Amino acid sequence: MKLTRKQLRKLVSEHMISPTYYMVGAREELVKRIFDDPEVDSNIKDLLKQEDESFQNMGLELMRTLNPEYEQDIDELLGDTSTKEYADEFSDARDNFFFKQIEGLVNKYKSPLTDLEVENISKNTAVSHKTERRPSGRKVKRYVGERLHGAAIYTSDEDLLKTIASELDSAKGLDGERLYHGVGGQGQPLLPYVNDYYITAFDSNLRYKREMHKKGKYELKVFPATSDTRRFPLL
Numbered sequence: 001m002k003l004t005r006k007q008l009r010k011l012v013s014e015h016m017i018s019p020t021y022y023m024v025g026a027r028e029e030l031v032k033r034i035f036d037d038p039e040v041d042s043n044i045k046d047l048l049k050q051e052d053e054s055f056q057n058m059g060l061e062l063m064r065t066l067n068p069e070y071e072q073d074i075d076e077l078l079g080d081t082s083t084k085e086y087a088d089e090f091s092d093a094r095d096n097f098f099f100k101q102i103e104g105l106v107n108k109y110k111s112p113l114t115d116l117e118v119e120n121i122s123k124n125t126a127v128s129h130k131t132e133r134r135p136s137g138r139k140v141k142r143y144v145g146e147r148l149h150g151a152a153i154y155t156s157d158e159d160l161l162k163t164i165a166s167e168l169d170s171a172k173g174l175d176g177e178r179l180y181h182g183v184g185g186q187g188q189p190l191l192p193y194v195n196d197y198y199i200t201a202f203d204s205n206l207r208y209k210r211e212m213h214k215k216g217k218y219e220l221k222v223f224p225a226t227s228d229t230r231r232f233p234l235l
Helices: 005-014 024-036 042-048 053-066 068-078 084-107 158-170 209-214
Strands: 117-120 123-133 139-148 151-155 218-224
Touching (some): 024 042, 024 068, 042 053, 053 068, 084 117, 084 151, 151 158, 158 218
Antiparallel strands (some): 117 151, 151 218
16 A cells, blocks of 8 residues: 555644654654555554544554564554653653754754754744633633744854755655745745844844843754644643
8 A cells, every 4th residue: 555645744744743653753754664564464554544543553553463573663652651751751742842853953063163052942822712701700711722833043153054954955754845944934945044133233132131142143943844733722
């Protein structure tokens, strides 16, 4: 059974923040290996395509028996989902998986001679709300939010930042589409948008004192090409 690019992209997107597939790099690699492997029974692949997680887990359990070479990978992805430690780990990975990907890439270029730093600029934002009435009769608004993922990279070496931007521009997902975009908007390359704000700004132009440590550096902002479709209540 061969998946089309559209089907594969949908599969990866649907499981972007699923506990079974929360480890982004490992999850994408495992999904691709399973669907490219002619030794994996087509019925198992059909189970893994189901939206119901119980069917997905059933498929993984069958693979433990029929395809034991995948057992270690499955164990690492599933883990013990009943513990608080797992819940905390999943929550952190779900909220910050994009930043950790970018941080890992940036760390490859770090050395005693570079002043590279990367900042997590992901945030939660309200997208809708509903009004509830408390027992006292008072009405309150309950907001529903979404996670906007992003990362900002800083260095005084403009050429190094352009090299990183080029690598991000060339990165493609399992469907062949680009993985990242910059401030130019969805689908746009990052390379033209190396910002020199922190090189040219006077101290008086800096809005927050916490920005001072970036002065004298170039900036590159990176965002995921695939948005996080998760919705959750904002506290």
